[in-house]
């Protein structure tokens with residue numbers, strides 16, 4: 488099966504809340520809450536891909552050095568296998584705005600389970616609860 492590399496980020500604010508965003512209608516997994524991020528382009532460094540996606544999706548500027556690896560998801564979807572490193576980031580410039588029409592929310596770690604997420608993401612929540 489095709490392996491797809493997607494990078495994702497848990498942005499954490501000063502109150503230890505985590506940013507999630509809702510996948511827009513029309514996309515695969517629409518309506519589910521996910522960590523911002525996206526596919527790594529061929530020849531692109533994962534950290535650079537995440538910096539690019541965070542800027543495109545949320546309008547913030549992040550330094551690659553401010554991305555700390557936390558854990559990863561490995562999940563077999565029907566048509567591809569997702570491998571998704573999850574980084575944590577506590578420092579960025581700018582204000583978070585859903586630039587692609589997506590809803591965004593700052594959520595306390597304990598409340599993450601109240602938001603339906605893609606199946607690949609569910610095991611990640613425990614790691615955030617441990618960390619935060």
Ligand SMILES: Nc1nc2c([nH]c(=O)n2[C@H]2C[C@H](O)[C@@H](COP(=O)(O)OP(=O)(O)OP(=O)(O)O)O2)c(=O)[nH]1
Nearest residue numbers: 493495514515516521522523524525526605607608
């Ligand atoms: N960004 C992100 N993607 C996730 C998460 N969990 C999860 O299963 N995914 C999946 C959904 C998509 O299949 C893929 C991310 O790709 P994407 O958002 O860049 O691409 P897409 O399918 O929306 O659209 P496209 O670029 O193929 O047009 O990873 C998550 O927490 N964050």
